[in-house]
Amino acid sequence: MSDPRNVIVFAVGDARYAFEIRWIREVVTLGFVTTVPSAPPALCGVCNLHGHIVPVIDVTAIVPGAEPASGTARQGDGALLIDVSGSTLAIRLEKIDRVASYEYDSGYLLDGASRILLLEPTTVYRVAAEQIALVGNSEELASGPRAESL
Amino acid sequence: MSATIDFDAEELSLLRQLFSGEANDALDTVTRLCLDGGANRPSHEAFGEMLRVTHAIKGAGGTVGLLAVVDAVHQLESNLLQLRDGRPAWNSGIRDAIVDICDGIRELVERGANAVELPVGLATMLRTLTTEQPAPVAPLETDPASAPILPLDAPRSHLRVAPERIDTVMSNAAELLFDRTRIERRTQLLRTVARDIARIRQQLRSALDDAAPHGGPAAYSPLAALEAELAGQATLLSQTSAALIDETEALRRTIGELQKSLTAMRMDTAQSLFSYSARALRALRRATGAAVELVTRGETTEFDKTVAEALHDPIVQLLRNVVSHGVDTAAARVALGKPAHVTITMTARQDAGFLVLSISDDGAGVDTKTLRERLVQTDRWTASRAAVASEDEVLRSLFVTPVSVKDDATAFAGHGIGLDSVRQSIARLGGEVSIASSVGRGTTFTLRLPLSTAVGTAMLFKVAGQVYAIPSVFVGQSLTANPADDMIAVRHEQLPVLSLEQLLGSTKPTGMRPAMEVTYAGRSVVCTVDKIVGLREIVIKQLDPLLAPLTLYAGATISGSGKVQLILDPAQLVRRGHARSATPHPVHDSQSAPMLAAGRALVVDDSRAIREAMTSMLSREGWIVDVAEDGARALQNTAQHRYDLLVTDLEMPNLDGWGLIGALRADPKRAGIAVIIITSRAHAENRRRARDLQVRALVPKPITRRKLLEALASPNLHGNER
Numbered sequence: 001m002s003d004p005r006n007v008i009v010f011a012v013g014d015a016r017y018a019f020e021i022r023w024i025r026e027v028v029t030l031g032f033v034t035t036v037p038s039a040p041p042a043l044c045g046v047c048n049l050h051g052h053i054v055p056v057i058d059v060t061a062i063v064p065g066a067e068p069a070s071g072t073a074r075q076g077d078g079a080l081l082i083d084v085s086g087s088t089l090a091i092r093l094e095k096i097d098r099v100a101s102y103e104y105d106s107g108y109l110l111d112g113a114s115r116i117l118l119l120e121p122t123t124v125y126r127v128a129a130e131q132i133a134l135v136g137n138s139e140e141l142a143s144g145p146r147a148e149s150l
Numbered sequence: 151m152s153a154t155i156d157f158d159a160e161e162l163s164l165l166r167q168l169f170s171g172e173a174n175d176a177l178d179t180v181t182r183l184c185l186d187g188g189a190n191r192p193s194h195e196a197f198g199e200m201l202r203v204t205h206a207i208k209g210a211g212g213t214v215g216l217l218a219v220v221d222a223v224h225q226l227e228s229n230l231l232q233l234r235d236g237r238p239a240w241n242s243g244i245r246d247a248i249v250d251i252c253d254g255i256r257e258l259v260e261r262g263a264n265a266v267e268l269p270v271g272l273a274t275m276l277r278t279l280t281t282e283q284p285a286p287v288a289p290l291e292t293d294p295a296s297a298p299i300l301p302l303d304a305p306r307s308h309l310r311v312a313p314e315r316i317d318t319v320m321s322n323a324a325e326l327l328f329d330r331t332r333i334e335r336r337t338q339l340l341r342t343v344a345r346d347i348a349r350i351r352q353q354l355r356s357a358l359d360d361a362a363p364h365g366g367p368a369a370y371s372p373l374a375a376l377e378a379e380l381a382g383q384a385t386l387l388s389q390t391s392a393a394l395i396d397e398t399e400a401l402r403r404t405i406g407e408l409q410k411s412l413t414a415m416r417m418d419t420a421q422s423l424f425s426y427s428a429r430a431l432r433a434l435r436r437a438t439g440a441a442v443e444l445v446t447r448g449e450t451t452e453f454d455k456t457v458a459e460a461l462h463d464p465i466v467q468l469l470r471n472v473v474s475h476g477v478d479t480a481a482a483r484v485a486l487g488k489p490a491h492v493t494i495t496m497t498a499r500q501d502a503g504f505l506v507l508s509i510s511d512d513g514a515g516v517d518t519k520t521l522r523e524r525l526v527q528t529d530r531w532t533a534s535r536a537a538v539a540s541e542d543e544v545l546r547s548l549f550v551t552p553v554s555v556k557d558d559a560t561a562f563a564g565h566g567i568g569l570d571s572v573r574q575s576i577a578r579l580g581g582e583v584s585i586a587s588s589v590g591r592g593t594t595f596t597l598r599l600p601l602s603t604a605v606g607t608a609m610l611f612k613v614a615g616q617v618y619a620i621p622s623v624f625v626g627q628s629l630t631a632n633p634a635d636d637m638i639a640v641r642h643e644q645l646p647v648l649s650l651e652q653l654l655g656s657t658k659p660t661g662m663r664p665a666m667e668v669t670y671a672g673r674s675v676v677c678t679v680d681k682i683v684g685l686r687e688i689v690i691k692q693l694d695p696l697l698a699p700l701t702l703y704a705g706a707t708i709s710g711s712g713k714v715q716l717i718l719d720p721a722q723l724v725r726r727g728h729a730r731s732a733t734p735h736p737v738h739d740s741q742s743a744p745m746l747a748a749g750r751a752l753v754v755d756d757s758r759a760i761r762e763a764m765t766s767m768l769s770r771e772g773w774i775v776d777v778a779e780d781g782a783r784a785l786q787n788t789a790q791h792r793y794d795l796l797v798t799d800l801e802m803p804n805l806d807g808w809g810l811i812g813a814l815r816a817d818p819k820r821a822g823i824a825v826i827i828i829t830s831r832a833h834a835e836n837r838r839r840a841r842d843l844q845v846r847a848l849v850p851k852p853i854t855r856r857k858l859l860e861a862l863a864s865p866n867l868h869g870n871e872r
Binding site for chain 1: 224335338342503517577580581582598599600614616623653654655656691693694695696698699700701702703706708711712714715716
């Protein structure tokens with residue numbers, strides 16, 4: 001019955017989230033985060049990490065019903081680097097809470113009386129990709145070749 | 151002519167390699183200047199240039215001890231001098247002989263130190279060039295390219311190509327990358343549409359099933375038959391889009407291979423970078439008298455020539471830094487048991503797709519304790535920050551701002567000058583630089599860079615505090631424009647104004663703003679921005695595939711300070727500019743737009759396919775449609791019926807579109823007809839002409855239902871109906 005998970009617990013705003021340690025490639029400090037105009041809320045921007053351009057993801061825009069993050073992504077913010085679906089994502093965080101082992105129960109980690117949402121990299125990627133595709137496709141349809149009126 | 155050789159064997163071999171490059175360039179110059187004018191004598195300036203470059207390599211050849219080359223170049227120089235003065239007069243025979251001589255000297259250069267004497271053939275050519283006239287190659291002038299320059303029995307093992315040519319191919323390949331990205335996006339969109347259709351089909355199926363009493367008769371109803379047909383088409387569509395995805399994947403692989411082989415063509419070994427460094431250090435040694443030796447490792451490490459060239463300046467800066475600050479006194483060195491001279495070790499190696507280049511010295515090292523104090527004394531850091539900062543952070547501060555300036559009379563005078571620019575140059579290449587140091591043992595700078603780079607020139611500009619780039623080939627003139635205007639006249643043409651302040655920053659200022667013309671596939675827009683930064687060489691990086699649906703961006707680059715700058719897709723800017731100028735609302739819903747009331751329409755086109763397509767599209771909108779295959783037949787039709795709308799092609803036999811419209815407008819009874827032109831020639835001249843004829847819309851081919859609906863809904867057209 002026991003199903004312990006080794007996780008990194010991190011905070012964005014007042015909420016705490018966790019990823020299993022096995023998904024985390026690196027914990028990094030973000031450089032300047034370039035805003036991508038027209039991007040959905042899940043994409044805070046892009047950042048240069050060791051010469052690679054990495055999308056910076058805001059999980060509060062991905063988890064349904066989450067409190068939106070208070071501040072915007074800033075230089076010096078921490079992030080978790082995750083390799084998923086052929087991409088490398090930087091998951092922005094405001095604070096690393098702890099590295100610990102918790103009992104897992106249907107999507108959540110049991111931390112005494114409170115519960116911490118355990119995020120799955122593939123789910124985060126899928127939701128972010130859907131949000132981005134939605135913006136992209138509506139732009140695409142809105143700006144297809146048109147008749148030139150005179 | 152004497153040669154004093156004051157290099158060790160290793161240095162000499164590096165220098166000879168360097169010399170061989172210079173000599174080949176000089177010989178290329180001579181060859182080019184001779185052949186440039188065809189049969190004509192090179193100009194006085196051309197002779198001056200030829201003499202200058204031959205003289206330069208004569209000097210350099212002596213320095214590296216290649217006496218045979220010096221001898222040959224010297225004779226060539228004397229010959230050129232005589233020819234310049236018209237003794238003897240220039241002819242095509244002399245011209246070709248010089249080209250042959252240049253080839254001969256090239257071979258001599260390639261043989262290097264093994265060539266002690268001039269080959270007999272070359273010696274004869276040089277001796278007889280101006281004394282005995284060689285027979286002209288042809289009685290009359292022929293195309294220089296057709297005259298064999300090299301003897302056929304002397305094939306060359308290498309094809310020498312000017313680096314610029316490879317650069318051109320490389321930048322074409324980079325264009326291909328942009329194109330590929332665009333195709334991939336469309337393919338993704340197609341797949342989404344295919345999925346949607348499959349889903350709708352599924353819903354239709356269940357709706358039909360629900361409507362059928364006990365599932366029986368509905369299966370035979372016409373609706374069910376249509377549903378089955380739709381199912382077949384939907385399957386075909388998803389199969390096609392899946393196949394298309396496979397094919398774009400194949401395209402991606404091919405472009406990848408192309409880039410790889412082009413990159414391999416541009417590959418250089420670390421050896422030439424080391425030889426450059428050896429020269430630079432030699433100059434520094436001469437200037438400062440510092441006792442410094444260079445040791446290199448990893449000569450065979452391969453990386454892109456572009457990267458190698460971009461590393462020249464940073465390496466000189468780093469070496470200068472070592473020579474000015476890393477060198478400890480001989481006495482101090484001996485006391486520490488080190489050899490009297492400082493050794494700089496340059497190491498190149500590959501690591502996971504990166505070039506790692508380290509430059510270490512065994513000199514004094516950086517005294518971080520004193521450095522901390524200096525940082526506080528010069529108000530760069532607070533005392534508390536200096537107290538808690540790690541050794542690493544303190545060392546890294548050297549890269550941010552020079553700790554001291556030149557006239558600062560401390561041990562740290564000038565330390566760090568130039569390191570900031572090193573960091574920036576490396577960052578622009580997508581790399582990083584780090585420093586490690588230990589007092590008394592020396593300092594190591596480590597550069598980590600991509601092995602190759604896709605480089606291009608781009609126009610950089612600023613909007614809402616961020617810098618963006620557009621590949622320069624798509625950028626025309628810079629001008630000023632008011633984003634509040636829809637159109638602006640540029641070179642007698644009305645171009646749409648696209649406010650990038652609005653597109654990228656969501657504010658739309660008014661008044662005259664800096665702007666630039668962006669052209670893609672023959673169409674232009676004028677984009678207004680906050681500030682134009684200017685043309686820059688940029689390293690093009692792909693964006694993560696996650697961002698692919700954001701069509702506005704074609705890639706990104708990294709600034710000197712390490713910030714990501716987005717590259718905008720010129721195709722999208724042009725499209726958005728024209729879309730915005732066609733419809734006043736940025737998101738236009740054609741389904742709900744007021745539509746020209748359906749009536750009787752005449753479609754005129756010499757292509758049956760287009761007539762059929764238009765008929766089908768218009769019929770679906772409730773129009774009664776007649777067709778005609780040229781202007782003359784169309785005139786007959788209009789004499790028999792009253793039409794509300796004419797949709798016509800321009801280029802047709804018998805009577806073209808202009809003739810047809812002209813004839814209709816000239817007839818009071820038929821002049822009121824609404825006209826839409828569909829054409830593959832939607833250029834400015836035609837637009838102007840169409841406007842004069844009160845044509846309501848000009849639709850570029852290929853025609854789609856969407857474009858047609860928009861033309862019908864165009865406010866202009868609608869307004870006229872009221």
